[in-house]
Amino acid sequence: MSILIKGGRIIDPANGIDDTLDLLIQDGRITQVGKNLDGKGAEVIDAAGLLVTPGLIDMHVHLRDPGQEYKEDIVSGTRAAVAGGFTSVACMPNTNPINDNKAVTRYIIEKAKAEGTANVFPIGSITKGLKGETLSEMGDLKDAGCIALSDDGKPVSDGEIMRRALEYAKPFGLPLISHAEDLSLVGEGVMNYGFVATELGLKGIPWVAEDAATARDVLLAEFTGARLHVAHVSTKGSVEIVRAAKKRGVKVTCEATPHHFTLTEDAVRGYDTNAKMNPPLRGAEDVAALRQGLADGTVDAIATDHAPHHIDEKNVEFNVALNGIVGLETALPLSLALVRDGVLALGDMVAKLTTAPARILGIPRGTLSVGAVADVTLIDPELKWTVEAAKLQSKSKNTPFNGWNVQGAAVRTIVGGKVVYQR
Amino acid sequence: MSFRHKHILGTEQLSKEDIELILDTAESLREINSREIKKVPTLRGKTIVNLFYEASTRTRTSFEIAGKRLSADTINMTASTSSVTKGETLEDTAKNIQAMKPDIIVMRHSASGAPHYLAERIHCSVINAGDGAHEHPSQALLDLLTIRQHKGRLEGLTVAIVGDITHSRVARSDLYAMTKMGMKVRLCGPGTMMPPGIERLGAEVFTDMDDAVRDADVVMMLRIQLERQGKTLLPTLREYARLYGLNPARLALAKPDAIVMHPGPLNRGVEISSYVADGKQSVILDQVENGVAIRMALLYLVAGGEASES
Numbered sequence: 183m184s185i186l187i188k189g190g191r192i193i194d195p196a197n198g199i200d201d202t203l204d205l206l207i208q209d210g211r212i213t214q215v216g217k218n219l220d221g222k223g224a225e226v227i228d229a230a231g232l233l234v235t236p237g238l239i240d241m242h243v244h245l246r247d248p249g250q251e252y253k254e255d256i257v258s259g260t261r262a263a264v265a266g267g268f269t270s271v272a273c274m275p276n277t278n279p280i281n282d283n284k285a286v287t288r289y290i291i292e293k294a295k296a297e298g299t300a301n302v303f304p305i306g307s308i309t310k311g312l313k314g315e316t317l318s319e320m321g322d323l324k325d326a327g328c329i330a331l332s333d334d335g336k337p338v339s340d341g342e343i344m345r346r347a348l349e350y351a352k353p354f355g356l357p358l359i360s361h362a363e364d365l366s367l368v369g370e371g372v373m374n375y376g377f378v379a380t381e382l383g384l385k386g387i388p389w390v391a392e393d394a395a396t397a398r399d400v401l402l403a404e405f406t407g408a409r410l411h412v413a414h415v416s417t418k419g420s421v422e423i424v425r426a427a428k429k430r431g432v433k434v435t436c437e438a439t440p441h442h443f444t445l446t447e448d449a450v451r452g453y454d455t456n457a458k459m460n461p462p463l464r465g466a467e468d469v470a471a472l473r474q475g476l477a478d479g480t481v482d483a484i485a486t487d488h489a490p491h492h493i494d495e496k497n498v499e500f501n502v503a504l505n506g507i508v509g510l511e512t513a514l515p516l517s518l519a520l521v522r523d524g525v526l527a528l529g530d531m532v533a534k535l536t537t538a539p540a541r542i543l544g545i546p547r548g549t550l551s552v553g554a555v556a557d558v559t560l561i562d563p564e565l566k567w568t569v570e571a572a573k574l575q576s577k578s579k580n581t582p583f584n585g586w587n588v589q590g591a592a593v594r595t596i597v598g599g600k601v602v603y604q605r
Numbered sequence: 606m607s608f609r610h611k612h613i614l615g616t617e618q619l620s621k622e623d624i625e626l627i628l629d630t631a632e633s634l635r636e637i638n639s640r641e642i643k644k645v646p647t648l649r650g651k652t653i654v655n656l657f658y659e660a661s662t663r664t665r666t667s668f669e670i671a672g673k674r675l676s677a678d679t680i681n682m683t684a685s686t687s688s689v690t691k692g693e694t695l696e697d698t699a700k701n702i703q704a705m706k707p708d709i710i711v712m713r714h715s716a717s718g719a720p721h722y723l724a725e726r727i728h729c730s731v732i733n734a735g736d737g738a739h740e741h742p743s744q745a746l747l748d749l750l751t752i753r754q755h756k757g758r759l760e761g762l763t764v765a766i767v768g769d770i771t772h773s774r775v776a777r778s779d780l781y782a783m784t785k786m787g788m789k790v791r792l793c794g795p796g797t798m799m800p801p802g803i804e805r806l807g808a809e810v811f812t813d814m815d816d817a818v819r820d821a822d823v824v825m826m827l828r829i830q831l832e833r834q835g836k837t838l839l840p841t842l843r844e845y846a847r848l849y850g851l852n853p854a855r856l857a858l859a860k861p862d863a864i865v866m867h868p869g870p871l872n873r874g875v876e877i878s879s880y881v882a883d884g885k886q887s888v889i890l891d892q893v894e895n896g897v898a899i900r901m902a903l904l905y906l907v908a909g910g911e912a913s914e915s
Contacts, residue, residue, distance in 0.1 A: 377802030380806075382717055383737050383738035384718075384737070384738070386800075452721070453721055498695065499695060499719050500718050501717070
């Protein structure tokens with residue numbers, strides 16, 4: 183079975199390609215990239231006017247499987263992924279049971295292989311039960327297929343445990359993904375600390391709760407020489423901390439979510455629980471700093487923190503609503519908006535959704551090199567559409583972008599040489 | 606002019622004209638409260654549900670009396686007796702009450718925004734009787750009525766509000782309402798109790814209480830709630846009383862004819878000394894009396910308001 187993608191604008195940051203070319207897929211692999219390819223017998227896809235990119239990679243999703251399948255599962259989550267143009271997702275371990283052992287890792291991998299439409303790369307927990315007390319069996323987790331470690335959703339509050347986790351993980355080559363949050367400074371906060379919280383009478387989460395934790399983890403990475411990736415950076419200060427650390431040669435990378443670089447705390451007005459997430463939506467200065475960080479390379483990757491929640495968990499008073507929003511199906515147009523806004527060149531935007539997460543996670547994806555697995559996304563960058571929460575592939579509909587008129591969408595998503603999504 | 610609001614969710618939504626209409630209406634209804642037969646048939650046949658998710662004696666009683674004096678049928682539902690303790694959602698509670706066809710729901714809730722949530726999901730009018738640290742509009746309106754009675758005007762007066770501003774819905778509602786009426790609002794409290802950006806809402810922020818009180822026309826003390834704020838925001842109540850308590854010496858810094866207000870209940874000896882609370886400048890009980898008139902006015906105006914507007 184072969185597919186010939188003809189006449190698209192191929193953007194392959196790993197190989198420095200941005201050109202109108204054809205791409206041939208045979209037996210699940212990319213076999214040729216060039217002009218006027220003749221793939222006889224191949225199914226031909228006319229990609230004129232489309233972008234042809236490596237399959238997008240979301241390095242931060244919650245698939246809720248096992249344990250909270252009423253919110254999402256591996257089937258619905260990967261369906262949402264490919265609808266958003268993502269061919270690979272890395273899923274966080276805060277499932278039930280928690281992915282802190284090889285049995286859960288294997289379950290995820292096997293179910294994804296049998297029933298999923300996208301590649302699923304599990305992230306194991308740093309500590310047993312996400313309790314922040316004792317290290318998970320990282321060797322087991324790696325052998326079972328975990329590609330990174332994180333207690334995402336919770337910080338590793340104890341400095342000693344985080345230090346030892348970095349030291350222990352280092353020889354395995356697994357990056358630690360930090361959910362940087364000083365819980366004592368978060369207190370009972372439910373949105374960003376600032377003027378909007380004052381007006382709404384809601385308790386605030388100050389930026390220093392994130393920055394202090396980011397600084398500690400970056401310093402621990404510097405101290406141990408281990409690799410650290412900072413998840414969902416949302417503040418100006420955290421961007422600056424990572425930027426300075428990179429200059430010193432610390433092995434640190436970080437990601438930003440589309441909602442944090444698109445929305446401000448103003449979205450909370452009206453007590454919209456779909457604007458409630460952790461870290462919270464911040465101020466305009468923070469959004470500007472994130473965009474600057476994306477532009478200058480401080481922010482390596484774009485990741486969604488796709489966090490499905492049932493309507494019953496959102497249709498409640500603001501202070502008791504759960505944190506998080508779904509992101510897989512809105513990330514691409516929001517990222518393309520960065521290109522239109524002049525924040526990122528198109529190739530750099532694609533890199534932050536492909537080569538960068540592949541490099542950080544050490545997975546053999548994110549490129550259109552000959553011989554690579556044929557994960558390919560075809561994007562119509564001009565397509566205008568309206569986000570309709572009810573029509574999302576995800577089981578959950580918790581998006582603050584409902585009703586938004588956006589531009590750009592995946593029109594075909596190819597995983598391992600098979601078209602798994604077509605718009 | 607007519608009143609166009611279906612709901613009373615906060616003073617933020619009210620215009621100067623709205624506020625004047627409410628105060629004038631309350632002024633004319635106030636007389637009913639001193640009649641021998643304290644009842645008029647104005648709201649006969651209307652059903653008012655007082656839905657209280659948070660303990661409140663005076664506000665609930667005040668709304669209940671206000672409804673009854675206007676001949677409405679008032680029903681009290683409190684958190685301890687409603688099914689909220691069994692985990693029913695606010696939406697389900699709202700739908701159930703809705704099904705019983707009330708005309709007005711008066712709601713008190715510990716979550717900021719809860720009355721807004723209710724108003725979006727229900728057909729009848731919603732009056733916010735206090736939501737979290739957000740707004741408490743009827744309190745602010747009764748404060749204005751009391752000030753107007755004692756001072757004969759509102760415009761140009763200086764009010765000092767002292768206490769935990771961060772967690773005070775009274776402070777926010779007063780601030781919105783008073784600035785709209787052309788009053789100068791000074792806010793004062795410990796550094797741990799001053800919310801960010803509050804000056805952008807038109808307040809002048811003070812850290813020294815003497816400065817805040819100096820030459821003020823009105824001094825309003827807020828209740829310090831030990832159970833909520835005592836943990837990390839204050840060293841001791843002794844020091845709080847010394848720095849932010851209203852005693853006769855400090856009151857002497859205000860204008861000689863300044864009035865003293867407090868939304869209650871009082872922590873005597875903490876934010877206010879008994880000499881001041883019971884002194885001749887205190888109008889605290891006038892506030893309570895005016896509370897009934899203001900709530901009568903709100904019920905009356907909302908019951909007659911257009912249903913299409915929120």
